Amino acid sequence: xxxxxxxxxxxxxxxxxxxxxxxxxxxxxxxxxxxxxxxxxxxxxxxxxxxxxxxxxxxxxxxxxxxxxxxxxxxxxxxxxxxxxxxxxxxxxxxxxxxxxxxxxxxxxxxxxxxxxxxxxxxxxxxxxxxxxxxxxxxxxxxxxxxxxxxxxxxxxxxxxxxxxxxxxxxxxxxxxxxxxxxxxxxxxxxxxxxxxxxxxxxxxxxxxxx
Amino acid sequence: xxxxxxxxxxxxxxxxxxxxxxxxxxxxxxxxxxxxxxxxxxxxxxxxxxxxxxxxxxxxxxxxxxxxxxxxxxxxxxxxxxxxxxxxxxxxxxxxxxxxxxxxxxxxxxxxxxxxxxxxxxxxxxxxxxxxxxxxxxxxxxxxxxxxxxxxxxxxxxxxxxxxxxxxxxxxxxxxxxxxxxxxxxxxxxxxxxxxxxxxxxxxxxxxxxxxxxxxxxxxxxxxxxxxxxxxxxxxxxxxxxxxxxxxxxxxxxxxxxxxxxxxxxxxxxxxxxxxxxxxxxxxxxxxxxxxxxxxxxxxxxxxxxxxxxxxxxxxxxxxxxxxxxxxxxxxxxxxxxxxxxxxxxxxxxxxxxxxxxxxxxxxxxxxxxxxxxxxxxxxxxxxxxxxxxxxxxxxxxxxxxxxxxxxxxxxxxxxxxxxxxxxxxxxxxxxxxxxxxxxxxxxxxxxxxxxxxxxxxxxxxxxxxxxxxxxxxxxxxxxxxxxxxxxxxxxxxxxxxxxxxxxxxxxxxxxxxxxxxxxxxxxxxxxxxxxxxxxxxxxxxxxxxxxxxxxxxxxxxxxxxxxxxxxxxxxxxxxxxxxxxxxxxxxxxxxxxxxx
Numbered sequence: 119x120x121x122x123x124x125x126x127x128x129x130x131x132x133x134x135x136x137x138x139x140x141x142x143x144x145x146x147x148x149x150x151x152x153x154x155x156x157x158x159x160x161x162x163x164x165x166x167x168x169x170x171x172x173x174x175x176x177x178x179x180x181x182x183x184x185x186x187x188x189x190x191x192x193x194x195x196x197x198x199x200x201x202x203x204x205x206x207x208x209x210x211x212x213x214x215x216x217x218x219x220x221x222x223x224x225x226x227x228x229x230x231x232x233x234x235x236x237x238x239x240x241x242x243x244x245x246x247x248x249x250x251x252x253x254x255x256x257x258x259x260x261x262x263x264x265x266x267x268x269x270x271x272x273x274x275x276x277x278x279x280x281x282x283x284x285x286x287x288x289x290x291x292x293x294x295x296x297x298x299x300x301x302x303x304x305x306x307x308x309x310x311x312x313x314x315x316x317x318x319x320x321x322x323x324x325x326x327x328x329x
Numbered sequence: 330x331x332x333x334x335x336x337x338x339x340x341x342x343x344x345x346x347x348x349x350x351x352x353x354x355x356x357x358x359x360x361x362x363x364x365x366x367x368x369x370x371x372x373x374x375x376x377x378x379x380x381x382x383x384x385x386x387x388x389x390x391x392x393x394x395x396x397x398x399x400x401x402x403x404x405x406x407x408x409x410x411x412x413x414x415x416x417x418x419x420x421x422x423x424x425x426x427x428x429x430x431x432x433x434x435x436x437x438x439x440x441x442x443x444x445x446x447x448x449x450x451x452x453x454x455x456x457x458x459x460x461x462x463x464x465x466x467x468x469x470x471x472x473x474x475x476x477x478x479x480x481x482x483x484x485x486x487x488x489x490x491x492x493x494x495x496x497x498x499x500x501x502x503x504x505x506x507x508x509x510x511x512x513x514x515x516x517x518x519x520x521x522x523x524x525x526x527x528x529x530x531x532x533x534x535x536x537x538x539x540x541x542x543x544x545x546x547x548x549x550x551x552x553x554x555x556x557x558x559x560x561x562x563x564x565x566x567x568x569x570x571x572x573x574x575x576x577x578x579x580x581x582x583x584x585x586x587x588x589x590x591x592x593x594x595x596x597x598x599x600x601x602x603x604x605x606x607x608x609x610x611x612x613x614x615x616x617x618x619x620x621x622x623x624x625x626x627x628x629x630x631x632x633x634x635x636x637x638x639x640x641x642x643x644x645x646x647x648x649x650x651x652x653x654x655x656x657x658x659x660x661x662x663x664x665x666x667x668x669x670x671x672x673x674x675x676x677x678x679x680x681x682x683x684x685x686x687x688x689x690x691x692x693x694x695x696x697x698x699x700x701x702x703x704x705x706x707x708x709x710x711x712x713x714x715x716x717x718x719x720x721x722x723x724x725x726x727x728x729x730x731x732x733x734x735x736x737x738x739x740x741x742x743x744x745x746x747x748x749x750x751x752x753x754x755x756x757x758x759x760x761x762x763x764x765x766x767x768x769x770x771x772x773x774x775x776x777x778x779x780x781x782x783x784x785x786x787x788x789x790x791x792x793x794x795x796x797x798x799x800x801x802x803x804x805x806x807x808x809x810x811x812x813x814x815x816x817x818x819x820x821x822x823x824x825x826x827x828x829x830x831x832x833x834x835x836x837x838x839x840x841x842x843x844x845x846x847x848x849x850x851x852x853x854x855x856x857x858x859x860x861x862x863x864x865x866x867x868x869x870x871x872x873x874x875x876x877x878x879x880x881x882x883x884x885x886x887x888x889x890x891x892x893x894x895x896x897x898x899x900x901x902x903x904x905x906x907x908x909x910x911x912x913x914x915x916x917x918x919x920x921x922x923x924x925x926x
Contacts, residue, residue, distance in 0.1 A: 199764065199765065200764045200765065200768070201764075201765075201768070201769050202765060202766050202769065204766055204769065204770070206770075206773065209769075218405065221403075221404075222404075222410055225404075225409060225410040225411055226410040226411075227410065227411050227433040227434060228410075228433075263765055266764060266765075270762070270763060270764055273762070288764055292759040293405065293407075294405070296755050296756055296759065296772075297399035297400060297405040297406065297755065298399075298400050299398075299400050302398070302399070302400070302754060305769070305773060306715060306752070306756055306773060306776055307714075307715045308587075308715065308752065308754055309587070309715055309716065309717035309720075309752070310586065310587020310588055310717050310719050310720050310752075310754060311396055311398065311586055311587045311588050311754065312586060312587070313584045313585075313586060314584060314585035314586065314587070314717070314720045316585075317542045317543055317585050317717070317720050317721050318543070318716070318717065319542065319543025319544055319545050319721075320543060320544060320545050320546035320548070320549045321549075
């Protein structure tokens, strides 16, 4: 039975939000604290096809300007959970979706949107700790899916910031992924945007005549 | 295969300078479809013409960048986040002017300016305020205007439209019939190029088409199913040259490169735009002078004769005021801007605005209602290898079927659907529920299986839908703003409900799985097909212009854009604007030579 089936998000969220408030006084510390103690960012969810980065590759990550390096690593895992690598093509991480999101948020004039991302990331991490005793980054692929599924399955609860965050995350991830080289060429194998001799189309049994 | 070398405009802008000391044979206000066509026709008759454009001349290929990959663009083709384009909700909830509340955005655009390719073509909303009822007014102030980004659907009107009053008693008939305009549609077809398929429909006459592109499989399925219902689906009739135009060195034939669905124009100009299709060839005659950044604020009038003597304009950059003299004034500033200019041009002899003795300027304002539609999935196509479905100027057009032979009990007039199916650069279905491996795979497997269509219907031309001036609000150049008094009525709402119903019915009949039905109409103005604010007619008491788009009141004043329309029909207006304009300018040049103007 999945988490979604056994909880009422609207009511039960108090449990993990309260816990966090009593522990750290409601500050944004949980996120940075979790990231600081995250043992191995390069740890991959099971079953993904992405090669494990070489030691040191993580240093280039987080070069964006909205997210801290730890937040950047967290968004990479969030986006990869939305669009994972599979046997067909690379996922959001390989397509550098976190860089795209970082750029969009950095350039955004919308302070509410920026705050919503920070708040959403904090709340997702609290959920992860509540259900799995681990930060989102430390969790396994299956555990990550379990947490995001709660938000995906409760899409109608628009008043909850974590639900709105999930939708923004999903929207930004699909936007970033399907406009990337990997998304367009490897995943979708898009055939256009090149000079064409003749449009193939379909054989119409009643072919048109302009005669 | 190699691409032909196209003549491109020099990057140095010579369009800022014009000799304002001489008297031109004609001055044209506006450089879109109408102003471009007037330039072409009048210069071909040997008249010396000055063309005024309120905006600048853009380096348009640099704006459009039709083959740029999203990942090579800093914002993946989206609007930079420090700019904002108005959304459906904002248009619906807020009342115009739409400037207040967006102070943080460096630029504020209409909804069509929401891409990196269209942002500089559309105006800054805050420089160009308007008031009154909600209206998504899209304006493109630059050489060529909205033709730089138009949707390219190029349809003819028929006597079902020109003589619509004879059929249902509503409104007025046009002062012309199809046979008057048909030769001019032919000229437009041949001069600018159009792709499509002959269907021999009385309500949607055929053009002289160049090579058509094929429908794809989902579209053929729908076409065959519709044929059984007595309805016609045909290839998108696009104002795009598929065979090329030997007489035009600025335009290439269509190479089906794909990504044509991207809002924005065509940087090889296979799709018609006014500069390469009309204005540059007109300038090559030596008879055309172009002055950009010229915001016309008034048509000048001789107080003794009441005739037009030229125009007053403000330089958009320096805000200096200029006057230029001309023997004939041609207003082609777009339906709403043309009405505004006439209303602004008040004088002793024309106290209600120029050419407005009838009181009809600004009234009978009409357009197309859009929004209702359907999109669905063709199950047979799920999981098939990706196809190239956007390497063509458009998908399909489903022609009008209401109020042709029988009478609909709830509304008069008709609507058609624009649609398409298949793969696109950005996949359909990313709004599906869920996430993760299944989500990704479903998007991939379904990318070629989607088919969608949306309706465009006639909004009745009613006197009580109108625009006037709001002198309490002024634009950046101190010119009074336009105020809207405009709402969809009962007929439109009944028609919109029918659109959503028939759309579902037709998809069900074709065996498509319906994924989403849109019942709600978009905000007034969304179709960007505003028409009718200075309508033609035989009776000067009930119309502004005669059948040659000549003012009943002022002989040497012509209004040659969409404002001349008597009703909106349900067909997209650009081709008709140009055919009418060609006919009117032939008449104008003839009268000019005879000394009758």
